[in-house]
Amino acid sequence: MTYDDETLMAYADGELDEAQRAAISAAVEKDPALARRVERHRATRARVAGAFARVLEQPLPGKLITAARGADAGPAQRRAEVLQFPSRTSAPPARRWGVREWGAMAASVVLGVLVASQWLAPAEPFLSPRNGALVASGGLATALETQLASTQSDTDAVQIGVSFRSRSGEYCRSFALREAGAAGLACRTGDEWRISVTAAAADVSGGMRQASAAAPAVLREIEARIAGEPLDAATEKDALAGGWK
Amino acid sequence: MTAPTEEISEGIVALLPRLRRFARSLSRNQHDADDLVQLAIERALRNHEQFRGGASLSGWLFTIIKNAWLDQLRARTRHREVALPEDSGEHPAVSPVDTDTELWSVSEAMDKLPEEQRLAIALVLVEGLSYKEASAVLEIPMGTLTSRLARGRATLAAALGEPA
Numbered sequence: 001m002t003y004d005d006e007t008l009m010a011y012a013d014g015e016l017d018e019a020q021r022a023a024i025s026a027a028v029e030k031d032p033a034l035a036r037r038v039e040r041h042r043a044t045r046a047r048v049a050g051a052f053a054r055v056l057e058q059p060l061p062g063k064l065i066t067a068a069r070g071a072d073a074g075p076a077q078r079r080a081e082v083l084q085f086p087s088r089t090s091a092p093p094a095r096r097w098g099v100r101e102w103g104a105m106a107a108s109v110v111l112g113v114l115v116a117s118q119w120l121a122p123a124e125p126f127l128s129p130r131n132g133a134l135v136a137s138g139g140l141a142t143a144l145e146t147q148l149a150s151t152q153s154d155t156d157a158v159q160i161g162v163s164f165r166s167r168s169g170e171y172c173r174s175f176a177l178r179e180a181g182a183a184g185l186a187c188r189t190g191d192e193w194r195i196s197v198t199a200a201a202a203d204v205s206g207g208m209r210q211a212s213a214a215a216p217a218v219l220r221e222i223e224a225r226i227a228g229e230p231l232d233a234a235t236e237k238d239a240l241a242g243g244w245k
Numbered sequence: 246m247t248a249p250t251e252e253i254s255e256g257i258v259a260l261l262p263r264l265r266r267f268a269r270s271l272s273r274n275q276h277d278a279d280d281l282v283q284l285a286i287e288r289a290l291r292n293h294e295q296f297r298g299g300a301s302l303s304g305w306l307f308t309i310i311k312n313a314w315l316d317q318l319r320a321r322t323r324h325r326e327v328a329l330p331e332d333s334g335e336h337p338a339v340s341p342v343d344t345d346t347e348l349w350s351v352s353e354a355m356d357k358l359p360e361e362q363r364l365a366i367a368l369v370l371v372e373g374l375s376y377k378e379a380s381a382v383l384e385i386p387m388g389t390l391t392s393r394l395a396r397g398r399a400t401l402a403a404a405l406g407e408p409a
Contacts, residue, residue: 006395013369015376044402048270048370051351055266061279064265067286068257070250241259 003027003034012041059151060240062142126158126177127195136186136193144173144186144193148240150233163236166225171244172196174218185221188244197221250293256302257286263372264306270367271314273356281317285310307372307382311364318360354404362397365390370398 003011003024010016011024028035126140136144143158152160161174161183172187184198199217231239257264264285268278289296289309296305355363361383368379369390380390 005399006391009395009398010376010391013376040402041398044398044405045370047405048351048355048366048401049373051345051348052266052270052371054345054348055269055275056262058262058265058275060261060265064261064279064282064286065258067283068261068290069254070290237262241261243255243258 005037008034008037009041012038012045057151059148060146062146065146130192134195136195140175140177140186141193144175144188145244146240148233148236150236162222162230163239164222164226164230165228167227168225169227171239172222172225174222183218185218185225187225196225250290253290253293253296253302257289257306260303260306263303264310267307267367267372268310268314270352270355270371271310271363273352281310281314284317285313288313301378304378304382307368307374308384311383315360351405354401357404358397358400362393362400365393366397366401369394 007016007020008024011021016024024034024038028038126136126138127134128137129135135141140158143156143160147156147158147160149160149163157178159176159178161176163171163173166172166187170188172185173193174183174185176183182198182200185196186193187196188194197217261282264282265275265278268281268285269275272278272281285306289306296302355366358366364383365379368374368382369376374382376387376390376394379394380387383390
């Protein structure tokens with residue numbers, strides 16, 4: 001019995017009905033040449049699928065999230081436009097920061113200092129006061145909204161640390177700001193990322209990751225709020241896709 | 246924003262990784278792919294009433310991306326015939342995000358396929374749709390889908406140097 005290429009391809013793709021499948025399976029066992037043809041279809045499929053699979057791991061461009069949510073996105077939309085993922089150079093698989101590494105931030109300056117500091121520089125403040133609370137804005141808001149710890153680059157201005165669901169049900173994410181040398185924790189309240197704690201970081205440029213000193217302020221805040229375990233790469237991605245709701 | 250569109254919006258956001266992958270398998274770099282996805286999203290939201298609740302949102306979006314891509318190809322062809330006989334430079338050979346050589350070589354091989362074969366390959370091999378789902382997205386009979394897929398696959402296998 002000879003089989004045409006389309007039939008063998010359909011067999012390799014699992015598209016045949018049970019009777020046809022059984023017949024070809026039997027033929028393939030006896031005929032190495034036939035087996036090779038089936039294998040070739042499978043190999044091509046695996047190779048093509050494998051090559052494009054990595055696109056799934058890339059960070060989502062803010063402009064697409066914005067486009068999907070339509071014109072009503074308002075401030076979130078403007079924030080997202082700041083982000084330019086497509087222009088990023090290669091994205092080395094960044095290690096996630098464990099709670100301990102976040103602990104490395106040589107802590108202790110809380111909220112008040114920041115309000116007066118460069119974070120509120122007029123160009124694109126990372127923090128803005130709103131209704132008596134301090135919320136993330138500018139590049140920090142964008143990063144909290146769209147950046148994945150699993151795919152971010154060491155050179156990103158904002159480094160996302162641990163993400164988790166808090167006991168009151170909202171998502172919280174810890175972050176570090178390279179330029180400002182500061183770190184903190186933000187929780188999604190409504191459509192905003194409300195800052196619950198901030199601390200000075202001794203060295204955001206890399207040494208921080210190796211440092212081992214405990215980080216009282218942020219770490220304590222994480223421990224006080226976290227329900228269960230931090231999100232892993234997959235659940236973090238799902239949470240982002242779901243708009244952190 | 247009305248409730249149904251919001252539902253579609255969030256559905257689109259959840260599907261973004263796959264939409265980008267599908268578009269990437271049709272485009273030569275991620276930058277063009279993302280532009281294509283953006284265009285398709287805008288079309289989808291403008292025509293959201295065409296989406297039938299209960300139908301596959303991904304299938305509907307794949308069809309919109311497919312149509313947007315074909316429109317772009319035709320527009321580019323017309324543009325080139327008029328003014329730009331050579332490559333216009335719209336596709337930079339190396340995009341900063343495409344440093345991955347495996348992705349690049351498979352993408353190059355895909356790029357040489359006729360557009361209808363590329364669509365079949367993209368939907369079945371890359372997106373993992375069944376033949377039936379893929380033929381629905383492409384709005385063609387299953388037999389047509391199968392023969393396009395087989396031809397595209399043979400060309401790809403040869404180009405990628407799979408053992409014969």
